[in-house]
Amino acid sequence: MPTICWFRRDLRLGDHPALLAAVAQARADDDEVVALYVVDPVLQHSAGAPRLAYLAASLRALDEATGGRLVVRHGRADHVVPEAAREVGATSVHVSAATEPYGRRRDDAVAAALAAGGAALVRTGSPYAVAPGRLRTGQDGPYQVFTPFRRAWLDHGWHAPAPRPGSVPWATLPSDGVPDAPPTDVRLPDAGEHAAHARWRAFLRDDLDGYDVDRDRPDLDVTSRMSVHLKHGEIHPRTMLADLAAAGTGATGRAAESVATYRSELAWREFHADVLWHSPDATRRSLRPAVPDDAWATGAGADDALTAWTEGRTGYPLVDAGMRQLRAEGWMHNRVRMVVASFLVKDLHIPWQRGADHFMAWLVDGDVPQNQLNWQWVAGTGRDAAPYFRIFNPVTQGRRFDPDGAYVRRWVPELRGVPGAAVHEPWRLPDGPPPGYPDPMVDHAHEREVALADHARRPT
DNA sequence: AGCCAGTTGGT
DNA sequence: CCAACTGGC
Secondary structure, X not given: OOEEEEEEOOEOOOOOHHHHHHHHHHHHOOOOEEEEEEEOXXXXXXXXXXXXXXXXXXXXXXXXXXXXXXXXXXXXXXXXXXXXXXXXXOXXXXXXXXXXXXXXXXXXXXXXXXXXXXXXXXXXXXXXXXXXXXXXOOOOOOOOOHHHHHHHHHHHOOOOOOOOOOOOOEOOOOOOXXXXXXXXXXXXXXXXXXXXXXXXXXXXXXXXXXXXXXXXXXXOOOOXXXXXXXXXXXXXXXXXXXXXXXXXXXXXXXXXXXXXXXXXXXXXXXXXXXXXXXXXXXXXOOOXXXXXXXXXXXXXXXXXXXXXXXXXXXXXXXXXXXXXXXXXXXXXXXXXXXHHHHHHHHHOOOOHHHHHHHHHHHOOOOOHHHHHHHHXXXXXXXXXXXXXXOOOOHHHHHHHHOOOOHHHHHHOHHHOOOOHHHHHOHHHOOOOOXXXXXXXXXXXXXXXXXXXXXXXXXXX
């Protein structure tokens, strides 16, 4: 009986053992495999043009990889998937397990519709090394704290990457075709599994050894930039973990530390997916309030402040550089994400959800579990979040992590004439900020005190 | 994965 | 004057 591989944004054929086993079974039975991708308009509501354009490019690459057999259908998954199954007489549909709440509800609806037609939905795993929800504490509860989670995650281990099939008997079905990429000025990274693996190998070769020391330096551009490929399922974290294990064998000192640090970053990704699996409403709701509700800025003043932040004209150079990099690349260095997020929540007193929405609209790697839970981490509202009083100072962060100011000058043209670290405090230049660059929109020292005072009267 | 004020022990 | 350290937010 034919099999359907229902591809999702977060999983391609890649190196997923269960999905590849289904393909192998189909080959052994002399059956065919349908490569199905469902474009559900409801699920695309938060994505802006950059990520939709990347998705289109990623699907074009997937279409090539399947010999032009990718079947794209528009509509609701609980209608489209059973219909495709009926067309080919498939008895099973394989799909990665969803971690987002709407994904789980959608899978249940699809499973029910398939069952009515005599087919089964097979959840074959997830785009994580260890499935979210799998790890439990000794009291059988979810992990509340990252460090014990990481220890359990390392102890648990994971499958080795599965060998890729030499060929797949892809079936032909009528397709609506890969969607057009919406127009965008964002310079997108290369898409597809081939590009993902090429980027990963380049990172392993050039920048892994220095990762532990250099990863916090936005001016150096030495991070792996794998988030976009992980988000779109173009590489599986198990492949990366296997390569890291190989790189760590015999490594000492800085190189060994770098392997451990990178693996820990992957553990954060899995921890956030696990938190969301247990608390689906964490996509919108603070897991624990950090300030009383009346502390948040509202009205036209808050709207104007949010707009200044999104457009990169707060008057704080590191914040503005990050927000402009986001608009130019659909990506921002992680250190700078923390700084701009802290500025929005603790200097502008705007709820983290509004910043998270802006990130989801612009990020090419925008991923619900990672985006929402990392915002909760910065806002101090997460399960194992930074304490609320940990407030980033955009000037000292700039001096420490962009010591020569090169990152700021790259993204803020008005400041290109300012040499060295002085670029982080343009209001202290003899003639004030250069033409076209604003004064700081708020006084950081003052807003920090306001945030701490708000935190002191948080609900218990 | 922080900041800041205050202190200490040195120049 | 400073670097290094500490406690509190």
